[in-house]
Structure formats: structure tokens, C-alpha cells
Amino acid sequence: MCSNDLCEIKSVRSELIDEISNKMKDNDTIQKTCNLFKILSDNNRVRIILSLQDRELCVCELSLLLDMSQSSVSHQLRHLRNSNIVKFRKENKQIFYSLNNDEIIKLIEKGEEYES
Amino acid sequence: MCSNDLCEIKSVRSELIDEISNKMKDNDTIQKTCNLFKILSDNNRVRIILSLQDRELCVCELSLLLDMSQSSVSHQLRHLRNSNIVKFRKENKQIFYSLNNDEIIKLIEKGEEYES
């Protein structure tokens, strides 16, 4: 028997559901992970990250390399900054971006390896 | 010197950009990876996947467990089916969903481990 108002189903295994619910990861943890994956869900953002592997590039070089407008690159870099994925360094008029570390590359590669 | 119309920047390192461009991964590969990450960018979808680890559940059990409407669960399961992440089995009136394999769990855990 099932006494919920979400659905009328009678054949729910309540004990199993309770058990899974208790073992379920903390929602904040899941949300944090999802936010990271969301960063990696955009083609242009991933291409920016891949471009910054092993070197630093300035905004216009990224813009030129990836065929994106300067504004678009800048907006995406802001997301990557906020997510602590990239850092930057000012040199004269230019701002050079680079990866904070290689962890993000490894994660992308794990995604790439999935079912391939 | 730089002869592009994307930006007016003169200090672009053209040779470096060409080199990176040549080494850049195939765009289809990147897009495919991004699509996978996009699947994992939604909290409810990830919770469905985590719930299906080690067992099969029917739609209403998922709905009850995750406090989502039946319709919403069903829509999300469609995405997971289309991405080949889950499979299903019919038993009488119910449809039991389960993971195709554990690769997706491992990927989620990799994301969780990132900067933690």
C-alpha cells in the first residue's frame, strides 16, 4: 500500500525507497557536481578549456582560435573564472588566461572515454 | 600583425594559434562529450541515475523517492533512454528502469572528486 498524493500507485516498495533515500548523497553535493558538469556542457566553453591546456592565451587569441566574438569569449571566461577553472594574469594591455590545474582536462577526458 | 576581422588585436601569436588549431580535437567528439555532460548537469537527472545504481526501480518509485511528478520523471527518463544511459523492462503494468552499466556512475564520481 502507498499513501502518497504524488501518484496512485499501490505497488511501491516503501522499505526499499526508504533505504535508498537514506543512502542518497547530500543534495548540496549533487548540486555542486551538476554545476560542474553544466560548465562542461557547452561546446565553446570546453574548447576554451582545451585550448588553455599546457599554455596561456589572451582573450583575442581565444577569440581568433575558436572563431568566437571577443564579447562571447569574455562572457564565457567569466563563468570559468567564477568556477575557479581558469586564472588570469595581466600583462600590459592584455590579459592572459590559463587553467588553474589539469583536473578539469582529466574530467573532460573521462567524459570522452565514456562509451567510446 | 593580424589580419582578422574578429578583433583588432595586433599582438596575436598566429603560429601558436595555428598549432593549437591543428591539434584541437574533432568538433563532433567535443560536441558528443558536451552532450553527455549536459545530461549530468541536471540535479533530478543525476538523482535518478544514482537511485538506479545497483537496482531497478519503476517510474512511480522514482517519483516517490525523488519527490518529482510522474510526468517529470517520465520526461527525464526519456532523455536518459535516448542517451543510452538507462534501459527498461516491462512487468505487467509497471516499467522497471535500470542503468545500462556503471560507467555513468564512475563519471559522476569523477565529477564529485573534482576539487574536493
Add this chain to the structure above:
DNA sequence: TGTTCATATGAATATATGTTCATATGTGCT
């Protein structure tokens, strides 16, 4: 065959997100 349970699905809605456009900020140079 009519009813209930279980799930799927299309349309509508609200929200989130990426890009563009215009402009602001800031640096170096003449």
C-alpha cells in the same frame, strides 16, 4: 467491456543560458 493502475507524451509555460550589440574600463603611446 468498463474501470483502475501505470506510464508516456504533446502543448503550454516559465526559467535558464548563450550570443550580440553597444558601451565602459583601462593601459600604453604619441
Add this chain to the structure above:
DNA sequence: AGCACATATGAACATATATTCATATGAACA
């Protein structure tokens, strides 16, 4: 001080996506 280069940013716009609502489909059962 004025100008060109380099980047950042807010607003507007278009698109994508998640949820809800209503309804369709389908199986079991009386």
C-alpha cells in the same frame, strides 16, 4: 590630452530546457 588597443559588462534577444497540465496509451481485472 587624445588615440588605439584589449578586455569587461549590462541589456536585449533568441534559444534551450525543465516542469506542469491535460490527455493518450496500455495492461490487468472484475
